[in-house]
Amino acid sequence: MATTAKTQIIADPGVQRIVITRAFAAPRDLVYRAYTDPELLVQWLGPRRLTLTVERLDVRDGGTWRYIHRDSDGTEAGFHGVFHGTPSPDNMVRTFEYEGAPGHVSLETATFEERDGKTLVRTNAVFQSVEDRDAMIQSGMESGVNEGMERLDELLARMAAAS
């Protein structure tokens, strides 16, 4: 089944993992910079209607990071974690915790792979439980937004990609 979605999200039922894959038309050092330079990160991470503040982004072994999403009402959602191992485009490993659910931590591994001038970014997030994984997906990373993509063919295409 064909899918036109550029971003592939795999969230298999009953598995405490989310895998997100996306290709970008740029060399990998540039894509990696967009992930690790706070000035660049605030220009793309999250929907436009939310303001992103990068409080800390200490990209080294043991370094901590903290982001805050803020909507126009001033509602805030904070996220933080720690880098593990020396981060590089081959392997960027960090913990991720939504501050609305302290103690529920996921482990993210991101890889940046250059192929034919494009960079494939693959993010593998492993949660402590299937319930935690499902809660993260259900939250949609933010509250109160429903983009209304309620189309059967899209769902089936994703399921086909996942199976």
Added chain:
Amino acid sequence: MAADQLSAVFGALADPTRRAILARLAEGDANVAELATPFEMSQPAISRHLKVLERAGLISRRRRATARLSHLEAQPLREATAWLARYRAYWDESYDRLDALLAELQDKRDEPDEPDEEDERTG
């Protein structure tokens, strides 16, 4: 939607035959013989798939005369789609913004010393 039902829905959708059955039922109710026709599969095998779909709430079945008709129940599918849609929308929008940023950064990189158009015009 409860997590258990969501798992049942996704489990039911993980099979290509069951997805094809749902696609057929989207066109209208059908009995087991009609559903079995496009597949090289026995009616009992199709019945087993229908049981999985029924348990997940994706179809309902009712008798009409001697035939037992399957009917697509759209609501669990809508809820299952909406479940991933918000998370997907977050990443789709973020990555579209990143596309634009990367294009902008590469333009700057390709033309490092070129003065911008306004300077050329006024200077």
